[in-house]
Amino acid sequence: MSALDDAWDRADRLPDAVLVAGYIVALWLVLAAVAAAVGGQQATNLAAGFVGSVTLLIGAYALLTLALNLQWGYTGLFNIGIAGFMAVGAYTTAILTAPVNPSTAGGVPGFGLPLWVGLPGGMVAAAVVGAVAALPALRLRADYLAIVTVALSEIIRLFVNWRGAQEVTYFGQTFGTGGATGIGFKSPRRVVADLVTGVGQPVVSAAESIGVSAPNVVNIAYGLGLLALVAASFWLLNRLVESPFGRVLKAIREDETVTQSLGKDTRLFKIKAFMIGCALMGLAGALFRGNAGYISPAQFRPTVTFYVFAALIIGGSGSNTGSILGAATFTALLFYLPARLGENLPTFGASSPGNIVDAVSPLGVLNPGPLVAYVAGNVSTLRFVLIGVVLVYIIQNRPVTPMSEPDTAEPASATTTDVPTTSDAVDAPLLEVDGLRKEFGGVTAVDGASFRVAPGSLTGLIGPNGAGKSTTFNCITGIHEPTGGTVRFDGQDVTGLASHTLANRGLVRTFQIARELSEMTVLENVMLAPPGQRGESAARAVLPGLRDQVREAEREVVETAWETLDFFEIAHLAHENAGSLSGGQRKLLEMARVLSTDPEMVLLDEPLAGVNPTLEEKLLDRIDELRRDGLTFLLVEHDMDVIMRHCEHIIVMHQGQVLAEGDADTIQSDERVLEAYLGGDV
């Protein structure tokens, strides 16, 4: 094993592109060797045939796995409607490019446009259908989204199969899907063939001189063309995921709630990623299924979706390089090679019996020949059993990491008292909470709490466990929708607004248990936060002309991030993964991140829990410093000493309501507060 490990180690150090290219060449060599073993006189041509077919498969599946990886691996959108999006792309391309007057009898007319219009048209159509599918389905659980997408893909297939869509005429233009018989259109392979027999004639002649037929040269050329497209997509997608846009995608994958609370409209990012993936799937549908210029509904059954999944899981979701390697492994070694081996397996003179009974019964007289022959004759069936087993084996040994799901409600304590409490008036408060209520089923966690927070203040919110402090925070910051009452921020009603909208208006929060994005570096965590980054647009992230602006903006973001890290004295940890930080460092990072959103007011949920005294002082110093710059803080904290020493205004909550408020002396001398903390009746 050590030799193998060693080889892996060495392979790991190679640049990804070299690794992928080397792997594909190795697969070609394996197939050529098989061809040499069984091909006899025709070995060279057979090898060329094998290589051509497998290159087409690798290219097509690699496009599909890259697309799926963007959707599932990067944003957690579990799409098993791949076949449907392929169909939309392929059929749109077909309808756009089918000849206006089809030469064959029964052919369906189309718009007769060239392929360079038809292919982008197909991609756009697939992306649009993807957006329509994703828009309502985004909030669903991952497995529900899966079922919605697979149902959609079947609806699409049934629709193009429908006789009513076979040929229609609108506004004098006749077109259609061709129904169950399918549709012929401009063959992408034809384009390559014309090139090869035209410009590439010397190559063809050379190939023919070593026994490779011209169609096989075209095959290989088409396959290589697809690989070139894969390389372009790979390059583009890598650019995309390494841009600020990709940074947000990674953050969503880790913790969608946090990403939202930092002011990112996560739904928009998810839909964009989903659409880009669907566009690629549409392109693959046209170039793979429609490579010969003909498609029919039977080519878009859900089975193909599951092959793409198998390929991605073999390669490892979450990595673009892995996606391509998985596609190559799946198509060459599991899909294509077994079938070729099966055709050529030696059967030791036994001819294959027609059914399993005749194959097995000779075993009774110790004659395995018929069974061997039967197995050999059915390898193309058995390879799917193998694919299934490999899939189960991989997922058992390497389960996918569960994706983050947005927070759901957690009930706190109940209360029955209904005495309304109001706070003393503060002049022009920054935050006004009025009669806030939150019920979880029958449990009332917050029961008419009202208070105000003055601008530039450090206000403490305290109360015994279950008093409703965290739920109040969640209602203010848009994580929970309040059952009743209003929240006003900076004079405007912000009740029930989404957390990313609030963050963009300057109201942000930290979490009770620090929620760092652990797979991202400390620096990346902070760089995620600044609002309205130019590179968060997918187009700007990849298009050459616009990328310069992104790079410039990014330089500023990095600079500011370093300053912020310096301010919190964690700059030396910048390149560590956030997951490796200590508890206290995580709290500092969370503060740094939340301040990078350029807020007006920060809600701190137990920022000092689990922080050692030295760090605690550091944190409190920073808060004081930031207050001098005009920031407002609302602080939930259990450490009474800190609250009493640092907060000029303190609000005490009990049983979902505001029990008392005032400065430290007032609170400390309040009988009701003492009783609440000691568990007595109020």
Add this chain to the structure above:
Amino acid sequence: MGIAESVSEGRRLAVERPGVGVLAVVLLYLVVDLLVKLSGTTVLAYGIPLVGGSLSTGSLLSMLLDGLLVGLAVGLAGIGLSMTYSILDFANFAHGDTVTAGAFLGWVAASLTATAGADAALSERFLFDAGRQLGAASALLPILVGLVAAAVGTVGVVLLIDRLTYRPMRGADNISLLIASIGVALALRYLIAFVFGTQTSGVASSSVRFQILPGLAVTDNELALLFVSASLMVGVHLLLQRTKLGKAMRAMADNEDLARVTGIPTERVVRFTWILGGALAGVGGYLLVLESGTISFNFGWIRLLLIFAAVIVGGIGSIYGAMAGGVLIGLVDSLALIWLPSGLTRAAAFAVLIVVLLLRPSGIFGGVSTA
């Protein structure tokens, strides 16, 4: 509730949940249209037919019967899917192929029984190429033997699959389990293809036809399906309500951790879930073939989405929901023919699935989990 209240309730619904409001309008239109169609008139507006057409009571009834029959078998198969979804917490994509496996096991047993003692080659008795077709009235014993074999054999299959696949990954997240089930589905489907080939074979045809009304007839095979599925559903109900195991299963579907700390042997409940779900899936598959007459290696896979639709429409985890959802989806699948061309009726059933998932993921029969 007074009319004014209903109206204001309706208005509130329309404002707060526009999707539900649109759906209600569509359903109302369909009902009105159906009634007008039955009366044989057409209402035109500016020359465009608004509602109506023609539809005979007989053909409506026979559509209802078709839908009911397919729906019962789908519902039966759906119980197992619903139970694994709620108790093991994953969408089992191998369930359709479990249904296929049950059908093959059952029909092989039926075929062997029917040809017992006959002078025929084993391959001819074991496989379905001989053109032999069984009916419930003419070959009652083989059909019954096949029914039992479908149930027992499928239990064996699912227990083996659980042992090999899902048990080593108990507690994994639901997407990992879902992917594992995709692997199981592929392996199982193509093992069946390896043994039985990929052709479609006719194995059942009715031997007796009872004319109930003009235009409405029912065959012996359809009656057998009706009787078997109805009695199994009653049986499952009694099992869940009356036995300790049934209560434990319901508890586990509700909250696994809570069930475990209260001393419910979860592993035993899991095993029983597979046993019950597997047996019903096998019988469901067997009955689907009895009704349609033909069998092929991927018929369960093709129907999987329909079974999912039944389970989701009925509410995941609810066993009665799966039964009712099955019938509802069966009816949608067959009644959609009144309004849609024949190529799109299945698409309508899937559209119902999507609409329910989007508007009411807990299923239309309320959010009550498990029975």
